[in-house]
Amino acid sequence: MPELPEVEEVRRTLIPVLVGARIMDIKILRPDYIRSGLDALPRLCGHKVVAIDRHGKWLFCRLDHDQTLVLHLGMSGRISAAPVAGGVEKHTHLVFTLDSQRQVRVCDPRRFGGVWLHETMEQARAAHIHKGVGVDALLLEFADLQHWRRAGGRLKTTLLSQRDVAGLGNIYIDEALWLARLHPQQILNRLSDRQIQTLVECIGAVLAQSLRLGGTTLRDYRNVALQEGRFAKKLQVYGRGGLPCKRCGAGLKAIAISGRTTVFCPACQKRITVADGRDKDAAANPRRTGKRARNANSG
């Protein structure tokens, strides 16, 4: 399932194939996979792609006349480059033939992804990013999450929503929360500055390591050259429900949050009910937060 590292790896491997190339032909094998701009799509012929950007899990291919093709890989999307002569694999919905005599093919068996064509880059960003998609997770800083304590939400649900941080999905959220020793159902307004800073650092560390290894291939994911990612063997919690925690040996627990399987260590990812910066106050005034303070100290 492509999350930020996989989409970024696709971007990096797509650039040498697509940027600077002229589109000579477009074959639309599945029109309903083109979510907007279907009628305008043939007009891309003769134009060149000048840049490929990414925000979260969204890819933006800008052309020389500013029309912008937006791609989302959903759960099973794949973009591949191949010689014109080769056969097209099943579930291929869109094929660009380039002046380099190569093709860029968009394939997505489950069709949770899609392709959108916008008249300008600005319109593309307005449609997919400006409303409701937060800062790209690779650029995440402490300040981006400072307002969290005023929110009542829970960690995993909030991170999945893309609203504050864009690009994380089920795999990397579970990995980052384990690394940060934070409970997936942690209520945000109980986090201390230090815990938020730790979370920001752990998200960055997990993403950086996965990027170095070309992302995670569980089954389907491939980059544009059809190479697998090698981060799967580094996974600490994802897919390991019931197995021992690699840090403390306790049994990892699998629960459903927002309809997604969530794996965490109940021993080293305790829920915090009093922010650690306020523990002293809680101890000094047990009547106010007594029970919560004891829970916090036990974790």
Next chain:
DNA sequence: TTAGGCCTGCAC
């Protein structure tokens, strides 16, 4: 805020 829908392949 949560549940359902979209969709196919695969494990059982």
Next chain:
DNA sequence: GTGCAGGCCTAA
């Protein structure tokens, strides 16, 4: 045959 995998959108 059934259930599960889940990113994102929409509706209740």
